[in-house]
Amino acid sequence: MAIKNRHSDSKKKNQDNTANRILRTGQLVTLEITGLDDEGFGTASFEGKKVLIAGALPGETVSFKVTHCGARTAFGETVTILSPSPYRMASSQCTIAACSNCPLISMNYQAQLDLKHRCIEREIRTFPSLRAVPVHDVIPSPRPLNYRNSAKLVVAGTFRSPIIGIYRRNSHDVADIASCPLHHPLINRIVDVVKEGITKGKVPVYNPRTGTGFLRYLVVRVSEHSGRAMVVFVTARRSYNEIHHLAKYIQRLVPELDVAVQNVNASEGNVVLGQQDHFITRDHALIDELGDVRFSISPRSFFQVNSGSARIIYEKVREWSALTGQEMVVDLYCGIGGISLFLAGQAREVHGIEYVDAAVADAERNARLNRVHNCSFEAGDAAELLRDHIEDGAEPDLIVLNPPRKGCDRKVLETAAASGPGRIIYVSCSPATLARDLDILAGLGYRTLEIQPVDMFPQTPHVENVALLVDARSEINNQAPSMTGSSRKQLQQRKKKGVSA
The missing domain is CATH 2.40.50.140 (Nucleic acid-binding proteins)
Known part of the structure; x- marks a missing residue:
């Protein structure tokens, strides 16, 4: 422009x-x-x-x-x-004019961080209960560019002239995004080689208008720690020969490729991955690391796209947890167990709850991978499973909330507050729903002490936040928010008898 x-x-x-x-x-x-x-x-x-x-x-x-x-x-x-x-900025860091997925890439990075901070402040200050809460400066991403370790891309065009990219806004046209400045360099290399392989192998590209062809999407994941990669070819139907030869071609030119899989998705919607996986390579998962925790990443695993910022968030949660080794922790919306495993070494026990069965299977696999024996994971409704834990006599000392963008259902917040943990830590990717839920928790007796924003998505308006809350209903909790449930009970009994703490 x-x-x-x-x-x-x-x-x-x-x-x-x-x-x-x-x-x-x-x-x-x-x-x-x-x-x-x-x-x-x-x-x-x-x-x-x-x-x-x-x-x-x-x-x-x-x-x-x-x-x-x-x-x-x-x-x-x-x-x-x-x-x-x-x-x-004087010159653009991106030459892909048709893509609008990183709308702030023309703005200098410090200005982006300041803009995000003002956005968070605006949402938080909307509620009188939160107007005095400190919102710290946004912690920058360790890598403002080339930070994305995964990409889900549309394959379009023809085998003679393939296009690999994303849908333009409000359109079914596909914008080619070769050499994306947000992608890990290995992702960009793989995309280039896949294009070459499609042309050389005459791989039929799926056409949604006619239903012809079969290669629909390309999913690439990279382990930031090891520099190894996974490629998922999403096809409209099973087709062994073409995809097998395409995978072998990529492996020859990109020796970092460890995992190649064909995923079959015959649905007509915009969901990328189907339910059938056919592995072409012996390895079925990537191994990545965040801090001292290892993760097994399968084709359908959810894993944070920015490993550096994810580690900052997990370490902040561990710091604010103030665990002593005696606490029981409940991690709601635990995903593949990232936060649970980060806290396990400093807690007595950790219970992870997640709605998606496949994520729970990944979490259990990751616990075994790290030889962690004090973590358990369940799949189901967050409020119902938390209530079951309470009815079984469990008293969480800490609850971690890490919901999707829509935030927590009110029932989840009410159940969490009713369980009486000394602390709640809320991790959110939406300032608006975070502010709403913190206000609800304030009405349920939990005071927000501070909020730490972390830039998980540089060059975009999105930002993650970590909020620390304490039980304001109890003077005991305010004095010693890291106490275990049993210790709080004993102290409450002593106070009733008039015995000094």
Whole structure:
């Protein structure tokens, strides 16, 4: 996109905005950007209509092309930057114009961190119960670029001219994203070689309009620790020869490839992975490490895309847990057991609860891999399983909440608070749902002491947060929030008898 002096184009700006007061698709319009939305679109207003503009930063005046015009919201793509933001970098770190998955990549990194901090503050201060809570500066990612250790990519085009990339916004067109600056370099190498292999092997590419072909998606994972890789070829049907030869071709040119698998997905929806895995290699999983914990990563395992920032988050949770070796911990939404295993060495016992059966199987496998014997994992509804633990006499000293973006159901928060842990640690990828849930917990007797943001997704508007809460209903908890449940009971009994602590 071009950058021009604002004043030299003032006449053109006036023509744009006065020629026609109704936005139409394809129209060129000039507006001043007043903010960013949650997806990184520059926000502006035109005759009362909200306008979301890709590629624009707050404080800029841009000329943009209207790409879609709805009843209340219009969308556009920046064509010319008439007055650039002082935080815009002199040269772009990305040359993939058709991709908008990293909308902040033109903004210098410190400005990104400041922007995310203001976003978190805005959401948290919405609630009176949270207005005094300290929100620390955002901890930067160890690697602002090339940090993504996994990629789920669409395969399109033909075998003569394959395209591997992502869907454009609001479209089924695929944008080729070769040499993505967010991907680990090994992912980019593999994508290039897969394209070559598709062409050389004449591998039929799936066409969703006609239903012909069979190669639909490419999933690549990289172990940050070992530098080894996994490739998953997602196909519309089982086809041994073409995929087998394609995998062997990649292994010859990319010796770091340890795991190759064909996944069959015949569904017509946008879910990437199907339920059938056919392994081409002897190895079926990658081994990665975060700190002193090892993880077995299978084709469908969930693993944080930014290993460096994930380690920072897990270490912060361990620090704020203040465990002494005597505590019982419940890890809700435990996934493949990352936080559970980080805490196991300093706790008496850890119980992980997760809704997805496959994730629980991964967590149990990871516990065995690390020779951890004080962790147990269950699959099911978080509130119901936590209630079962309480009814069986378990008294958690610490509850860790790490829900998906939508946050926790109120029933989960009520059950967690009713179980009376001395501390709750909440890990969230959504400032809005975090603020909502912390306010609910405040009403249930838990006071938020502090919030630590961590930049898990550089070049995007997304940010992770870790929040520490204590039981404000009990003076005992405020004095010694790391006490075990049995110790708190004994102290409460002594206080009732009038015995000094």
